[in-house]
Amino acid sequence: MVDVEIRELMQPFVLSDYQVQEVYTRFCSETAKGLRRSTHEQASTKCFPTYVQDLPTGDEMGKYLALDLGGTNFRVLLVTLKGHHDATVESQIYPVPKDLMTGPGVELFDHIADCLAKFVAKHDMHNAYLPLGFTFSFPCVQVGLKEAMLTRWTKGFSCAGVEGHDVGLMLHDAIQRRGDAEIAVVALLNDTTGTLMSCAHRNPECRVGVIVGTGCNACYVEQVENVELLDPNFKGSRKQVIVNVEWGAFGENGQLDFVRTDYDREVDRKSINRSEQLFEKMTSGMYLGELVRLVLLRALERNKIFKQCTKRAAFVAVLQNNVDIFETKHLSEIEDDSFPEFPSTRRIVKQLFGLEKASVEDCQKLKYICECVARRAATLVAIGISGLINKINDRKVVVGMDGSVYRFHPKFDSYIREMMQKLVKPDKEFDIMLSEDGSGRGAALVAAVASKMK
Numbered sequence: 247m248v249d250v251e252i253r254e255l256m257q258p259f260v261l262s263d264y265q266v267q268e269v270y271t272r273f274c275s276e277t278a279k280g281l282r283r284s285t286h287e288q289a290s291t292k293c294f295p296t297y298v299q300d301l302p303t304g305d306e307m308g309k310y311l312a313l314d315l316g317g318t319n320f321r322v323l324l325v326t327l328k329g330h331h332d333a334t335v336e337s338q339i340y341p342v343p344k345d346l347m348t349g350p351g352v353e354l355f356d357h358i359a360d361c362l363a364k365f366v367a368k369h370d371m372h373n374a375y376l377p378l379g380f381t382f383s384f385p386c387v388q389v390g391l392k393e394a395m396l397t398r399w400t401k402g403f404s405c406a407g408v409e410g411h412d413v414g415l416m417l418h419d420a421i422q423r424r425g426d427a428e429i430a431v432v433a434l435l436n437d438t439t440g441t442l443m444s445c446a447h448r449n450p451e452c453r454v455g456v457i458v459g460t461g462c463n464a465c466y467v468e469q470v471e472n473v474e475l476l477d478p479n480f481k482g483s484r485k486q487v488i489v490n491v492e493w494g495a496f497g498e499n500g501q502l503d504f505v506r507t508d509y510d511r512e513v514d515r516k517s518i519n520r521s522e523q524l525f526e527k528m529t530s531g532m533y534l535g536e537l538v539r540l541v542l543l544r545a546l547e548r549n550k551i552f553k554q555c556t557k558r559a560a561f562v563a564v565l566q567n568n569v570d571i572f573e574t575k576h577l578s579e580i581e582d583d584s585f586p587e588f589p590s591t592r593r594i595v596k597q598l599f600g601l602e603k604a605s606v607e608d609c610q611k612l613k614y615i616c617e618c619v620a621r622r623a624a625t626l627v628a629i630g631i632s633g634l635i636n637k638i639n640d641r642k643v644v645v646g647m648d649g650s651v652y653r654f655h656p657k658f659d660s661y662i663r664e665m666m667q668k669l670v671k672p673d674k675e676f677d678i679m680l681s682e683d684g685s686g687r688g689a690a691l692v693a694a695v696a697s698k699m700k
Contacts, residue, residue: 248614249607251550255541258507259618261625265505269626270669272501274633277491283474290498291491295476296439296465297391299484300695302447304331308697311376311429312689313362313417316383316437317401318342320358322365325690331448335687338365351408351416359420366427377432377697379689381440382413383461388490390477391696394434400519433692437648438465439488440688441681445646447691449679452644454634455488457684458627458658459649461523462530465490466634493630494526502528509540516569525630529623531574531651537619539565539572542612551611552601561599571598574651577616582656583609623651624661631662632669635676643674648681 261269279285280293312323323337340361346354366372384403386394392414399409408416414434421429435443442455442465454466468489470481480487496502502524513533514520527533543565545551546558555561564571576598579590588609595604595612604612635643652658659678670676681688 248610252545252611252614255545255548255550256615256618258509259622261505261622266625266629266665266669269502269505270629270633273493273496273630274637276496276499276501277493277633277637280491281468281472281474281489286475288499290495290501291493292495293473293475294388294490294492295473295480296388296435296488296490297476297480298433298435298439298443298488298692298695299470299480299486300699301450301452301467302443302691302695304447304450305329306447306691306694306698308694309371309374309376310690310693310697311362311366311378312381312686312693313358313378314381314383314437314685314689315342315358316381316685318347320361321686322362323686323690324365324369324371325687327690327694333447333687333690335683336369337686338368347403347405349405351405351411352420354405354408355416355420356423358417359424362421362429363424363427366429372427375428375430377430377693379433379435379440379691379693379696380414380417380431381435381437381685381689383437383685385492386413386434386436388434392431392434432696433689435689435692436463436465436490437685437688438463438490439692440686441646441648441684442466442488442688443691443695444681444684444688445644445679447687448682449644449646451640451642451677452646452679453638453640454631454643454645455681455684456627456631456645456647456652457649458529458531458623458647458652460530460532462494462526462627462649463491464493464630464634466638468637469639491630491634494523494530496630497524497528498522509537509544512540513537525626529626531649534577534619534623534651535572535574536570538577538616539569541615541619542572545611545615552604552608554605555601557600561601564599575654577620578651578655580613580616581620583613585610588613617657620655620658621661624658625665628662628665629669632666635666635674636669636671641674643676645676645678646681646684647678648684653680 279289306327314321446452591609
């Protein structure tokens with residue numbers, strides 16, 4: 247049992263039934279605002295239409311390229327779809343040199359086109375017609391299936407001449423400038439859409455895609471009549487469209503203030519995007535470790551943990567002076583640790599803070615701190631997923647999930663399911679499945695479905 251002191255310290259992270267219900271109500275009302283043209287501007291969850299209107303059937307055949315750009319490396323994949331829900335994938339990772347991340351945008355896209363051409367030549371496909379799906383995981387406004395305007399660079403990129411421009415067209419132009427491969431950019435998507443498509447390829451009941459990794463976002467299948475931002479030309483023959491919720495921004499209008507803690511405010515104050523992405527800052531891998539560091543610092547200062555430690559001042563100094571010293575992977579390892587030996591916890595405490603042989607009691611306290619932070623994140627994600635499932639008409643809904651936190655945290659999945667049992671309408675059935683390479687295979691599937699439409 248964890249003592250009362252630590253329970254009291256962590257109380258702000260434990261959401262009451264009332265708070266859960268209230269966050270759920272506010273989230274549903276915010277997504278409704280995002281879908282309506284008249285309220286879209288004020289909504290924090292923008293609910294952008296992706297223009298992806300067909301889910302894979304599993305019978306898709308042929309060779310497709312996928313390009314996945316979302317950080318300091320990018321991947322090129324050749325995906326061979328074989329029908330019967332089957333696919334083989336060959337891929338290669340290419341670095342984005344530091345100078346290209348901050349140089350002219352044209353040079354970045356020329357570099358990508360150069361790597362694409364090398365990849366195609368290596369696979370002896372330079373004479374083949376290759377449709378390409380482009381996963382571009384930066385904030386965009388989609389204006390068509392293969393047209394998306396970059397709204398702002400993130401993740402250390404700041405290439406001039408790209409913000410406000412169509413990134414699909416910039417890639418197309420770079421490929422044309424070379425003229426040595428027949429590659430057609432047929433679709434542009436973000437990683438949540440890729441996750442949904444990749445899971446739908448294996449399970450036709452998948453209707454929601456969620457990423458809980460460095461960032462946190464979701465998309466889902468909506469009826470076209472409810473998506474007022476969708477161009478009317480896309481509402482005729484197709485009854486549905488995947489909507490990119492952009493739920494990381496939920497809370498920017500103050501809807502989460504009643505559950506945010508002093509630690510959340512501190513994380514936000516020190517971030518590069520203050521007052522933005524507040525839901526993401528409570529749920530994603532980029533921030534969970536930092537939340538634990540701040541709580542641990544407060545616990546030490548108030549003498550609630552490591553009371554027997556003789557080098558307390560040094561311990562506090564290490565925590566104070568090293569932002570990001572406590573990583574989200576440490577949180578996963580500590581929650582996975584075994585009582586009463588706690589080998590991982592003791593190793594982490596020694597490695598980070600130079601503390602020899604932490605007591606069983608202190609290991610239990612640290613584990614409880616990590617558990618509260620992770621459980622709250624999973625609860626918030628479950629609230630969002632439940633809100634989306636309850637909007638969808640199908641009786642059974644499968645959720646495709648990916649991201650490092652979901653993949654590697656030992657209990658995240660069970661925390662999510664536990665909360666969803668309480669929030670998903672009783673007449674609905676749900677399941678969660680782990681995505682297989684959404685941003686790669688998913689992008690190729692969007693390309694395949696887009697080519698089939700043509």
